[in-house]
Amino acid sequence: MNKFRLTRWLISLPPILFLLIFFAAPSLIMVITSFRFPGEYGGLAPLVAPETDTMAGDSSLYGLTLEAYRFFFSDILYAEIFLKSFAVAATSTLICLIMAYPVAMLIAQSAKKYRNLMILLVVLPFASNFLIRIYAWMIILGPESAFSHFINNMLQFFGFEPVMMLFSSFAVLVGTVYVHLPFMILPLYTNLEKHDPVLLDAAQDLGANRWQRFWRVTWPQSLPGVFSGSALVFIPVLGMFAIPDILGGTGDILIGNLIKDQFLGTRDWPFGSALSIMLMLVVLCVTGLFTLLARPRAPK
Amino acid sequence: MKRTNLTLWLAAGLVYIFLYVPLVIVVIYSFNDSRLNAEWVGFTLDWYYKLFNNQEMLLAARNSLIIAVSASLLATLLGTMAGLAIHRYRIRVLPFLVFAPIAMPEILLGVSLLLFFLQILNLTLGLVSIIIAHTTFCVGFVAIIVRARLQGMDDSIFEAARDLGATPWQTFRLITLPLIMPAVVAGALMSFTLSIDDFVITFFTKGIGEPILPIQIYTMIKIAVTPEINAISTLFMLLTLLLIIIANRLDSGILQEGKKS
Numbered sequence: 001m002n003k004f005r006l007t008r009w010l011i012s013l014p015p016i017l018f019l020l021i022f023f024a025a026p027s028l029i030m031v032i033t034s035f036r037f038p039g040e041y042g043g044l045a046p047l048v049a050p051e052t053d054t055m056a057g058d059s060s061l062y063g064l065t066l067e068a069y070r071f072f073f074s075d076i077l078y079a080e081i082f083l084k085s086f087a088v089a090a091t092s093t094l095i096c097l098i099m100a101y102p103v104a105m106l107i108a109q110s111a112k113k114y115r116n117l118m119i120l121l122v123v124l125p126f127a128s129n130f131l132i133r134i135y136a137w138m139i140i141l142g143p144e145s146a147f148s149h150f151i152n153n154m155l156q157f158f159g160f161e162p163v164m165m166l167f168s169s170f171a172v173l174v175g176t177v178y179v180h181l182p183f184m185i186l187p188l189y190t191n192l193e194k195h196d197p198v199l200l201d202a203a204q205d206l207g208a209n210r211w212q213r214f215w216r217v218t219w220p221q222s223l224p225g226v227f228s229g230s231a232l233v234f235i236p237v238l239g240m241f242a243i244p245d246i247l248g249g250t251g252d253i254l255i256g257n258l259i260k261d262q263f264l265g266t267r268d269w270p271f272g273s274a275l276s277i278m279l280m281l282v283v284l285c286v287t288g289l290f291t292l293l294a295r296p297r298a299p300k
Numbered sequence: 301m302k303r304t305n306l307t308l309w310l311a312a313g314l315v316y317i318f319l320y321v322p323l324v325i326v327v328i329y330s331f332n333d334s335r336l337n338a339e340w341v342g343f344t345l346d347w348y349y350k351l352f353n354n355q356e357m358l359l360a361a362r363n364s365l366i367i368a369v370s371a372s373l374l375a376t377l378l379g380t381m382a383g384l385a386i387h388r389y390r391i392r393v394l395p396f397l398v399f400a401p402i403a404m405p406e407i408l409l410g411v412s413l414l415l416f417f418l419q420i421l422n423l424t425l426g427l428v429s430i431i432i433a434h435t436t437f438c439v440g441f442v443a444i445i446v447r448a449r450l451q452g453m454d455d456s457i458f459e460a461a462r463d464l465g466a467t468p469w470q471t472f473r474l475i476t477l478p479l480i481m482p483a484v485v486a487g488a489l490m491s492f493t494l495s496i497d498d499f500v501i502t503f504f505t506k507g508i509g510e511p512i513l514p515i516q517i518y519t520m521i522k523i524a525v526t527p528e529i530n531a532i533s534t535l536f537m538l539l540t541l542l543l544i545i546i547a548n549r550l551d552s553g554i555l556q557e558g559k560k561s
Contacts, residue, residue, distance in 0.1 A: 004468060006468075007468040007469075008385075008388075008389055011381050011384050011385045011388075011389075012381070012382075012385035012389060012391055012394060014377075014378055014381055015378045015379070015381050015382035015385065015394070015397070015398065015439060015443075016391070016393065016394060016397060018378055018435070018436075018439070019397035019398065019401070019436065019439065020397065022413065022416070022432055022433075022435075022436045023397060023400065023401050023409075023436055024397065025416060025420070026409075026412035026413050026415060026416035027408075027412050029412065029415050029416050029419060029420060030408075030411065030412040030415055033415055033419070044419070099315050099318070100315075102308050102311035102312045102315065103311075103312045103315045103316070105308060105312075106308050106309065106312040107312075109305075109308070120544075121316065121319075122316075122319070123544070124541065124544065125319045125320060125322075125323050127493065127497075127540045127541070127543075127544050128323060128533070128536065128537040128540055128541075129497050129499075129514065129517070129533065129536050129537075129540070130497060130499055130514075131499055131514055131517045131518055131521065132323075132326065132517070132529075132533040132536060132537070133322065133323070134521075135326070135517075135521050135525075135529060135533065136322030136323060136325060136326045136533075137322055138521065138525065139322075139325055139326065139329065139337045140321075140322060140325065142337065144336055144337065144338035145337070145338065146338075178318070178319075178322065181315075181318075181319065235403075235404070235405060236405055236406070238405060239404075239405025239406065239407045239408065240405070240407075241407060241500070242499060242500060242503075242518075245522075246518075246521060246522070256405070256407050259407055259411060260407070260503075263411055263414060263504065264504075269415065272411065273411070273415065276407075276408055276411050276412070279405065279407075279408065280404065280408055283404055283405060283408075287403065
């Protein structure tokens, strides 16, 4: 029996230790950092006053503080950036859902032998480098592209001013949807594939038209898939920084960009950590909500 | 019925086009004999030639390979253990520790590791810090794949081995490992792809001086867009395509074996 207990720990301890050190501890450090003072030249002020330092007046800069959080709530700008990130995440999740549904439905309705191929075709572009996929949209939306010329010619024809599509909220939205679409298609497909087609036949026999069959039979059954797909899109989008950084303009700053700037730009670590903690809390709430919603329920 | 299918085909077809057009454009422009990504001028391999003479880029490719190989080996080892442990033993903290890093936005993992490396370990950021960071999120993906494989198997095989007097090590070496091997290899390939592709976490845990492929691409995109990016993107796509095909083969191998048993 002892031998088996030994195996148990031999197998579980290495991953537990590794993740305690490189995941749990760093998270804890981040929480602590958010309660500290920023250093004069970036980074952090020392936690305890150095013994030689007897200069008066500076003593308040040691120890722990709520300053970073107070700073967050002192300026409406930060709340606005959080709200904007929420709006971008919600909008792109909705667009992803609308685009993913027909694809998932088509795959689920196709013959079994084609399904794997169709899924593979969804996953393939997703496997090419993330930056490359965003960069591709830089080309398409860039001012020199055929697409831009076409759109602007159309706009001018109807008497509107030409637009710059790149470096705008529109470009951010397009890039975000493009990058996250497979995360919506896959869980939706997994759900739709399990539906029993007999239910649709029954609805048809009872006189339901196509629209009614979708909204009263397919859609309610697919809700767990819809919610888990939405969580997989919404959460990463909430924390993204690269897409607005590359495709967005100066006004398209989201939480992720704000956090990035605190660590690699202005170097205010405590504020950056406080922002990260707030993001983490929001993510936890959203995850909890989606998990609750995605639970399979008995039909009413 | 026919009309529903047509609408569905049309809508889904448009989405598939949306998925592929950007990538096709990148590939086409990588052969275009013009500095601008605008008009088609003529065929050239110049951008590939330039790329292979770009020392910084070659160094970045080498560094990224070192990182991806080390991180995927380490993650495969730890992830396989984690997958086995989660499947067999009820250890409360383990599933949380394994799956939380991949459930939260990447930026949080990047930032917390940056703070940890600089504040606590006093580590000079570089290849080592990136390898550790990549391993942290790859472990979860390997564990998921290995656990899925174990869930599809009949646990009585292991009990039989034990009843026949096999030691835990013998059971593992002769029974468990051969059975989960396809999942282990698929997990390793997945980790490799995730690691070589990762931008966000690399961005926060990279040092100065060591060029890394995704960071290099990012700098090129931000500073000066040249068709060289198209060339490197095309090569990158070919590499990941190859890995995906291999992983897919292995994966369908798992499915078929699963059906047989």
